[in-house]
Amino acid sequence: MATTLEELERRLAAVEQEIARLKQQLPPPPVIAETPRERGARLLRNEPPAPGQAEATWAATLKEMGIEGKPIGPEKVQQMIAACGFNPEDNEFSRGIIEMREE
Numbered sequence: 001m002a003t004t005l006e007e008l009e010r011r012l013a014a015v016e017q018e019i020a021r022l023k024q025q026l027p028p029p030p031v032i033a034e035t036p037r038e039r040g041a042r043l044l045r046n047e048p049p050a051p052g053q054a055e056a057t058w059a060a061t062l063k064e065m066g067i068e069g070k071p072i073g074p075e076k077v078q079q080m081i082a083a084c085g086f087n088p089e090d091n092e093f094s095r096g097i098i099e100m101r102e103e
Contacts, residue, residue: 030060
């Protein structure tokens with residue numbers, strides 16, 4: 001059975017409505033001051049980013065990944081790892097790599 005023009009128009013309208021509905025569910029894109037074309041041209045000229053551009057891009061990236069708050073120092077990370085029961089003197093990770101090499 002051949003598809004009629006009216007059927008194609010109806011199906012296309014349904015697809016367009018579905019796309020519009022899905023677009024409404026997407027989060028807004030991060031605000032970036034320069035376009036990809038402008039960034040490419042700047043990189044080809046070996047120019048540094050505009051003042052604040054790198055910070056804005058980094059902040060947008062962290063927000064997109066859901067990372068919030070201030071960073072903690074390496075000492076705090078080591079304390080947290082130790083609190084989970086990991087002993088840094090065991091060298092378990094290094095031993096695992098050595099064992100894999102010897103296989």
